[in-house]
Amino acid sequence: MATELSSFAELKKAPVAAGIQTPAAIREKEIDAQGRAYATGRRKNAVARVWVKPGTGKITVNGRDQKVYFARPTQQMVIQQPFDVSQRNGQFDVIATVSGGGLSGQAGAVRHGIAQALSKFEPGLRGAMKTNGFLTRDSRVVERKKYGRAGARRRFQFSKR
Numbered sequence: 001m002a003t004e005l006s007s008f009a010e011l012k013k014a015p016v017a018a019g020i021q022t023p024a025a026i027r028e029k030e031i032d033a034q035g036r037a038y039a040t041g042r043r044k045n046a047v048a049r050v051w052v053k054p055g056t057g058k059i060t061v062n063g064r065d066q067k068v069y070f071a072r073p074t075q076q077m078v079i080q081q082p083f084d085v086s087q088r089n090g091q092f093d094v095i096a097t098v099s100g101g102g103l104s105g106q107a108g109a110v111r112h113g114i115a116q117a118l119s120k121f122e123p124g125l126r127g128a129m130k131t132n133g134f135l136t137r138d139s140r141v142v143e144r145k146k147y148g149r150a151g152a153r154r155r156f157q158f159s160k161r
Contacts, residue, residue: 027123037121041113042137046101050113052121055093057083061110062097075107082115085132086125092118112137 005014031037034053041048059066059079070076083089094114098106115134119126129135143152150156 027119027126029123030120037117039113039116039120041109041111041116043108043112044101044105044138044141046098046105046109048096048098048106048109048113050110050117051095052092052114052117053095054091057090057092059094060096061106070103070107072103075103078107078111079114081111081132082118082129082134085128085134086118086122088118088122088125092121108138 029037036051036053039050039052041050061069066076066079070079080089083092094110094117096110096113098109100106101109111134115129119129119135126135145152
């Protein structure tokens with residue numbers, strides 16, 4: 001069936017088996033006893049624990065409505081992005097607890113968590129989430145302040161005299 005090759009030259013000349021591909025790993029639906037999918041989202045110093053379940057589209061963050069917790073429209077838009085990409089607006093309820101960081105980082109963490117939880121609830125959505133970059137944790141964090149400097153890179157004002 002398979003022939004043994006002893007050199008790279010023989011490997012180059014060997015015929016390529018047409019149509020044989022390794023199948024992608026088929027992911028399973030990951031839900032708990034209450035029918036919810038759980039995921040953790042992270043951005044900057046913020047960490048969000050997110051539960052997604054079928055519902056009417058209500059998003060609750062730290063016990064408050066998303067419009068109360070994230071007052072800025074840009075932060076509300078960031079949270080809605082996974083639903084817009086997957087065309088699942090108003091089909092899932094989200095319960096999130098988020099801590100650490102500021103509001104912008106927290107909104108990014110909730111978005112990351114929602115995207116991961118949606119891909120666990122419906123594995124078919126994973127491709128759309130991945131192509132839009134919602135499943136990748138944004139690793140950018142604030143650079144630390146160095147000694148002898150005013151900030152991370154800013155120097156103190158130079159005085160000639």
